[in-house]
Amino acid sequence: MSEDAKTRGPVEPMARDAERKFDRRRFLRGAAAAGGAAVGAAAGALPAVAAGNPENQPPNIPEWSKSLGASVVDRPYGAPSPFEKEVVRRSVPWLTATPESAINFAPLGELHGTITPNGLHFERHHGGAPDVDPTDHRLIVHGLVERPLVFTVADIKRFPSVSRIHFLECPANGGMEWKGAQMVGVQFTHGMLSNCEWTGVRLSIVLNEAGIKPEAKWLLAEGADAAAMTRSIPIEKAMDDTLLVYAMNGEALRAEQGYPLRLIVPGWEGNVNIKWLRRLKLGDQPWHHREETSKYTDLMADGRARQFTFVMEANSVITAPCPEKPLAFGAGRYEISGLAWSGRGKIKRVDVSTDGGNNWRTAELQSPVLSKAVTRFRLPWRWDGKQTFLQSRALDETGYVQPTIDQLRAARGVNSVYHKNSIHTWRITPKGEVDNVQVS
Amino acid sequence: MSEDAKTRGPVEPMARDAERKFDRRRFLRGAAAAGGAAVGAAAGALPAVAAGNPENQPPNIPEWSKSLGASVVDRPYGAPSPFEKEVVRRSVPWLTATPESAINFAPLGELHGTITPNGLHFERHHGGAPDVDPTDHRLIVHGLVERPLVFTVADIKRFPSVSRIHFLECPANGGMEWKGAQMVGVQFTHGMLSNCEWTGVRLSIVLNEAGIKPEAKWLLAEGADAAAMTRSIPIEKAMDDTLLVYAMNGEALRAEQGYPLRLIVPGWEGNVNIKWLRRLKLGDQPWHHREETSKYTDLMADGRARQFTFVMEANSVITAPCPEKPLAFGAGRYEISGLAWSGRGKIKRVDVSTDGGNNWRTAELQSPVLSKAVTRFRLPWRWDGKQTFLQSRALDETGYVQPTIDQLRAARGVNSVYHKNSIHTWRITPKGEVDNVQVS
Numbered sequence: 001m002s003e004d005a006k007t008r009g010p011v012e013p014m015a016r017d018a019e020r021k022f023d024r025r026r027f028l029r030g031a032a033a034a035g036g037a038a039v040g041a042a043a044g045a046l047p048a049v050a051a052g053n054p055e056n057q058p059p060n061i062p063e064w065s066k067s068l069g070a071s072v073v074d075r076p077y078g079a080p081s082p083f084e085k086e087v088v089r090r091s092v093p094w095l096t097a098t099p100e101s102a103i104n105f106a107p108l109g110e111l112h113g114t115i116t117p118n119g120l121h122f123e124r125h126h127g128g129a130p131d132v133d134p135t136d137h138r139l140i141v142h143g144l145v146e147r148p149l150v151f152t153v154a155d156i157k158r159f160p161s162v163s164r165i166h167f168l169e170c171p172a173n174g175g176m177e178w179k180g181a182q183m184v185g186v187q188f189t190h191g192m193l194s195n196c197e198w199t200g201v202r203l204s205i206v207l208n209e210a211g212i213k214p215e216a217k218w219l220l221a222e223g224a225d226a227a228a229m230t231r232s233i234p235i236e237k238a239m240d241d242t243l244l245v246y247a248m249n250g251e252a253l254r255a256e257q258g259y260p261l262r263l264i265v266p267g268w269e270g271n272v273n274i275k276w277l278r279r280l281k282l283g284d285q286p287w288h289h290r291e292e293t294s295k296y297t298d299l300m301a302d303g304r305a306r307q308f309t310f311v312m313e314a315n316s317v318i319t320a321p322c323p324e325k326p327l328a329f330g331a332g333r334y335e336i337s338g339l340a341w342s343g344r345g346k347i348k349r350v351d352v353s354t355d356g357g358n359n360w361r362t363a364e365l366q367s368p369v370l371s372k373a374v375t376r377f378r379l380p381w382r383w384d385g386k387q388t389f390l391q392s393r394a395l396d397e398t399g400y401v402q403p404t405i406d407q408l409r410a411a412r413g414v415n416s417v418y419h420k421n422s423i424h425t426w427r428i429t430p431k432g433e434v435d436n437v438q439v440s
Numbered sequence: 441m442s443e444d445a446k447t448r449g450p451v452e453p454m455a456r457d458a459e460r461k462f463d464r465r466r467f468l469r470g471a472a473a474a475g476g477a478a479v480g481a482a483a484g485a486l487p488a489v490a491a492g493n494p495e496n497q498p499p500n501i502p503e504w505s506k507s508l509g510a511s512v513v514d515r516p517y518g519a520p521s522p523f524e525k526e527v528v529r530r531s532v533p534w535l536t537a538t539p540e541s542a543i544n545f546a547p548l549g550e551l552h553g554t555i556t557p558n559g560l561h562f563e564r565h566h567g568g569a570p571d572v573d574p575t576d577h578r579l580i581v582h583g584l585v586e587r588p589l590v591f592t593v594a595d596i597k598r599f600p601s602v603s604r605i606h607f608l609e610c611p612a613n614g615g616m617e618w619k620g621a622q623m624v625g626v627q628f629t630h631g632m633l634s635n636c637e638w639t640g641v642r643l644s645i646v647l648n649e650a651g652i653k654p655e656a657k658w659l660l661a662e663g664a665d666a667a668a669m670t671r672s673i674p675i676e677k678a679m680d681d682t683l684l685v686y687a688m689n690g691e692a693l694r695a696e697q698g699y700p701l702r703l704i705v706p707g708w709e710g711n712v713n714i715k716w717l718r719r720l721k722l723g724d725q726p727w728h729h730r731e732e733t734s735k736y737t738d739l740m741a742d743g744r745a746r747q748f749t750f751v752m753e754a755n756s757v758i759t760a761p762c763p764e765k766p767l768a769f770g771a772g773r774y775e776i777s778g779l780a781w782s783g784r785g786k787i788k789r790v791d792v793s794t795d796g797g798n799n800w801r802t803a804e805l806q807s808p809v810l811s812k813a814v815t816r817f818r819l820p821w822r823w824d825g826k827q828t829f830l831q832s833r834a835l836d837e838t839g840y841v842q843p844t845i846d847q848l849r850a851a852r853g854v855n856s857v858y859h860k861n862s863i864h865t866w867r868i869t870p871k872g873e874v875d876n877v878q879v880s
Contacts (some may be wrong), residue, residue, distance in 0.1 A: 020767065038678075062572075062664070064570035064572050064573075064575075064577060064666070064716075064720075065570075065665065065668070066573065066668055066672060067662050067664060068540040068568040068666050068682070068697075069540065069565065069567060069568030069569040069571070069665060069666065070540075070568050070569040070570075070695065071538070071539030071540045071542065071565075071568055072529070072531045072539055072540075072542045072543065072544035072563055072565065072569070073531060073539045073695075074562070075541075075544065075696060076528035076529050076530070076544075077519075077520065077528050077529070077559045077560065077567075078529075078559040078560070078561070078563075078694050078696060079517075079694075080517065080560060080691065080692065080694065080699075081572075081575055081694065081695045081699045082571055082693060083571070083573060083694075084691070084692045084699075085642075085698075087691060087692065088516035088517050089512070089517070089518075089721075090516070090517065091512045091513060097510075098511070099511030099512055099513045099514075100508045100509065100510075100512075102511065102512045102513075103512065103854035104515065104516075105510035110691070111690045111691060112601070112639035112690055112691070113602065113603035113637045113638075113639040113687060113690050114603060114637065114689045114690070115555065115556055115559070115569035115637045115689045116690050117689045117690045118518060118557055118559075119517045119518040119519070119558075119691075120517065120518070120690070120691060121518070123512055123515070123518075125512065126509050126512075127508055127509060128509030128511055129509040129510040129511070130504035130505075130510075131504065131509070131521060131522055131523070132502075132504050132521075133502075133504075133523060136502060137502075139512050154768070158769065158773075158774070158775070159775075160775050160818065161552070161775060161777065161818065163552065163554060163806050163816060164649060164808070166867075197553045197554065197555045198553075199553040201553035202738045214770060219671060224504060225500070225504070225505065225509060226504070226505060226506060226507055226508050227511065228505070232534045243503035244505075246552075247552035247553060247557045249551050249553075249557045249689065250551045250552055250554070250555045250556050250557045250560070251520060251522045251524070251527060251550070251551060251552070251559075251560060252520065252521060252527065253521075254518050254519075254521065255509075255510065255521045256510070256518060257514060258525075259521045259523075259524075260521075276504075279507075281498040290710045296578060299559065313590070324878060327595070333598075334598070335598070335599075335600050335601060337601065342530075345802050351630065353775035366602070367604050368472070368808045368810065370808065378600065378601065412617070417692075420530055422835060430613055
């Protein structure tokens with residue numbers, strides 16, 4: 001814990017060092033002392049042990065071990081356990097004018113690993129989530145092309161397919177905190193972030209079908225929702241790794257994720273990943289539509305707006321502990337765990353501070369580390385039971401280091417509600433509760 | 441297509457060669473000619489183009505572009521689009537005595553990429569799927585250990601966590617076809633296969649907490665369901681990569697997948713991945729419980745049973761086309777796509793034959809290729825409109841080559857219903873329909 005990552009370059013590998021220094025066996029003894037109970041002491045409280053095993057009949061056999069459970073005909077499509085009913089997306093009424101132009105935040109504090117299950121993927125709409133009939137839906141490609149084309153969904157599915165795991169993040173994630181507001185819970189500070197395996201077609205294949213004229217430099221993408229969400233995308237990105245997607249985590253897109261067709265623009269702000277995609281138009285300049293002028297621009301300190309901040313820069317957040325997941329066992333050993341991601345490529349390293357930024361240790365990264373995808377990081381920690389401050393700091397493969405809030409405000413002022421990716425701080429109280437605070 | 445993989449060694453890399461030889465642009469021109477319609481000809485039929493865009497008012501604007509869609513308060517936990525209601529798990533009544541001791545098959549023909557969404561993960565129970573209350577559930581570790589221990593679910597979650605993507609396959613997958621039965625559809629020939637990101641604790645950590653006595657060679661794992669599913673596992677595997685899991689694809693295990701705790705024994709037959717795990721006992725020999733003697737042994741030609749066939753050997757199946765997904769556009773270009781997996785490690789190569797096994801081409805593998813996880817393979821193909829036979833053949837990193845049905849029957853007879861991993865054949869009819877056949 002004495003290792004100070006600040007004195008190192010941004011891309012030196014530290015994970016193996018940290019792993020060697022962590023005495024795993026000692027950590028485990030500590031956890032067992034706090035957690036697992038010796039059988040002799042706890043046997044009277046054992047409800048579920050060894051039913052039907054004559055050597056050790058427990059006093060209480062739970063009902064679920066004595067009667068048949070649900071049959072397979074009950075669940076053609078499954079749902080979470082009834083004991084998980086609090087693990088849901090949540091909205092914040094005061095954030096939006098109507099529930100159709102609103103945000104549903106993913107419960108990051110209750111999620112594990114890296115994949116976001118489809119039922120909990122965050123959602124952000126401007127006119128509600130329509131139920132589009134895939135047989136009636138069409139995608140038109142026109143503008144500066146040799147051959148304007150109209151595709152059915154079945155047409156699109158005939159093209160060579162590809163699957164990629166990518167994060168999706170609304171650029172307003174955390175944006176309420178530019179000026180110092182304190183959201184309560186990681187679901188609301190960072191829950192406009194999700195990570196799925198997307199399957200579809202490389203957009204370049206579809207655009208090449210239409211034949212791109214040499215003067216085409218921008219792509220207009222338009223949704224079929226009532227808001228007709230419309231954004232301009234540079235042709236280089238459209239032809240690079242942008243995907244025309246029809247499936248997420250193995251199954252068809254959910255309605256709220258753009259069923260039956262959407263764009264996935266890897267690493268770029270969520271808003272350009274147009275859902276219910278119905279139109280692609282090629283042109284020689286951006287269109288300056290409503291959602292890329294009055295919104296989704298960054299208002300700077302001098303009153304000018306920075307337009308087209310497409311890339312989501314490296315960011316990270318600790319999800320355990322967090323306000324929803326306090327330190328419930330008193331002083332002792334815990335695993336700190338969280339998520340890191342970068343719109344520019346792979347996460348190279350994540351440093352964690354357990355003393356408000358004075359000292360940093362390098363966390364272990366869960367493999368595989370994928371480009372423009374969420375990476376899970378983990379670090380063992382012994383809490384001494386006193387107040388302290390937890391922080392995480394992501395570094396990506398380009399050498400970019402997640403900034404402090406002071407660094408970010410110095411560069412961009414406090415007027416924006418977008419692209420706030422500064423180091424996040426959780427305060428641990430002596431009771432083990434976790435508060436959202438800002439540390440300068 | 442003239443490349444004959446049979447003349448090569450089993451582990452030579454062929455993917456790059458095949459990729460170079462495939463003329464992607466020519467493929468795409470073919471697809472567009474069949475698929476995308478020119479705008480001029482089809483404009484009258486465009487329901488969804490350019491609403492609110494004065495330059496190109498279409499004749500019909502669909503209702504979903506004119507009225508607000510679903511609000512975020514409607515969907516705390518999402519569900520598939522109503523247009524996807526046929527994409528569900530399905531059971532086969534004649535296969536099982538009661539719906540609580542049954543199989544619900546995953547709809548592989550409708551799935552994309554590699555991840556199985558939790559709602560569609562195959563399920564196989566022997567006493568139904570219980571709704572276990574996690575606060576009352578306990579896991580006991582006893583037998584040949586230094587310190588018998590009882591854990592709550594919260595205790596288990598305090599240990600260092602890990603996430604891994606692994607397939608899970610019932611060893612009876614395809615087993616009805618040992619003797620020549622023909623299931624109708626890939627959902628029933630191979631649908632006892634799924635692939636998730638599992639999160640939990642390395643089992644070795646928990647067992648080391650209890651302290652393994654030197655004479656302990658086997659582990660008994662027992663479920664809390666009414667069937668008290670019980671299996672014996674060698675200690676080497678338990679201490680290697682076996683996981684004690686509480687989450688799948690980011691969220692808590694589903695009830696039908698063992699909520700709140702299960703084993704994941706990577707690459708081993710599904711039945712040993714004990715769900716609703718309540719007991720781990722260490723011993724010096726296997727227990728020979730009901731589910732590893734009367735069932736889950738392989739009855740050989742000479743009447744003896746092969747016991748403890750744990751590993752799921754390399755296997756593969758083409759999921760597009762398949763009986764549920766025929767060639768719907770007549771002669772022309774299609775993408776052949778499917779799944780390959782091996783319980784011994786990574787898939788090294790998948791060969792595809794479009795002429796019943798005479799010639800083989802190497803398919804493209806979707807990255808990342810992960811150990812003991814499903815790998816998606818893809819190959820472009822031009823169908824000439826005539827009857828033919830499609831096959832896929834997986835090779836894993838150990839050099840193992842998926843066998844023909846004749847090779848498998850020669851080695852193991854036809855009495856078993858388990859571990860049938862032979863090359864699967866789809867017959868394409870001149871109408872583009874797809875039948876399940878067996879080719880010797």
